[in-house]
Amino acid sequence: MNRFLLALLVAPLSNLCVATPEIKGTPQDLRGLLYPTANTVTIHGSAEEKAYSDRAIVSLVVTTEDKQLADAIAGNSTLRDKLTRALSGAGIPQEDIRNSKFSSSPQYSWLGKAPSSYKVINRVAITIEEEGQLEAIARLADQNEEVELSDTSFEHSQEQAFNKKVKSQALARIMEQKADYEQVLGVKLSPIGIRTSNIGHRATRGAMALEEVIVTGARRARDDYASQSLESSARASSFDEIQYEAELLVDFKIQP
Template sequence: MNLKLIGIAALCSFSAFAEPELKGSPSELKSFFHPDVKTISITQSAEEIAFKDVAVISMLITTEDKKLAMSLQKNSKLRNDISATLTADGIHSDQIKNSKFSTSPDYGWFGDKPDNYKVANTVTVRIDNELGFQSIAKIVDAHDEVTLINTDFEHSEKDAYIQKAKQSALNKVLAQKDFYAQSLGIDLKAISFNDRSSFEEDDIERIEITGSRIKQASLSDSYQQQSADSSFEKVTYSANVTVTFVVQ
């Protein structure tokens, strides 16, 4: 009987040595069961340069008359004539926009009834070539009721150039990843990424047009003298791409 008890005790002792007990803090045990994954992050940047190729020109159409209905009619007719002229010169109707009109009565010295009614409406035209500029200049020269009030420039392919900059930066990241993989003899697999993009505008030469009602030189003549040496603004699109890879 004593021999049996000794044998059972020996088996229990052997079993205890065969399965050691794990001890430690939760973070230590976690690192034991889930070892840290080795990762590498690669960041690259790229730039794409473009030039603004669309001009947004605003003209103020102002008409006056003693009767409001007549002033409105004059304004509407002039705007229709302007649209017809621009369309005939190759500018699509979708590029011509009319704003909401406003009326402002002119009061005389005595009485509450206005002596005159003024109707103002802004016509905005998007153009992408010099012929469009010349067409608008001729309209401003031909009508005293038309005033050139603002000119802005835009880049028609903004979204495409932002994507182009991102693609260029990403290609640099992938080239760097292949270099590390081949040089170190490791496999890298992408697990996350981050990208940022921006654009900056550089004033190369802005066309500033001012005018008066002196008839010695017309607006169209002055524009033709400027157009040969004029250029739109430069735009620089920047992208910064970071990709994190896991070492397999």
């Protein structure tokens, strides 16, 4: 009798245990079930702005060679002093003319282990803001066999201002899209996060082409036939364009 009563009491409890739903899934699934996330939407905005470079850094390579290392060093220093005076006369401040540390390399002959001569190489970087100054540098490279124009890089003095400008424009376009969605869909979007996809600048194709013309033109001057074309290209071309770009992503929470 006691066993029969015990069975009657246990049976309902066992049925209750079987009826309880079993929860399965990954930890992320369980978190989503216990703490459901709000609906979100991501709006993308981008902007571009072009500006003209207003500054350039022109690199000259000065190479001198002599049988004695001391004479090669002295000759390199004398030539660089000459360049500095000529560039100052062209209106370039001396603080914008910078010399790198020189490097020397012995030149060996076919016979013997002793070096036959010593070569001293020095790089002079000149910051300029006018095309007339570029022409003065080109003439110095033409007139001195030991001097070669090796590189030209363009800069924009308002870089920070333009980076901020395109960023603000991209954000403004995002907010315009937000207002459109709210009006059409009848919802409210609240910002919960912002991500930067790309903010920066690059030279346009024209700027890179101008750099190539200047450098290759200076090298051809060694053959005495490109001096005039180099100067004319400097007069005809400006320090070309820089393109500033910004891409932003803003996450919004959708509220009815």
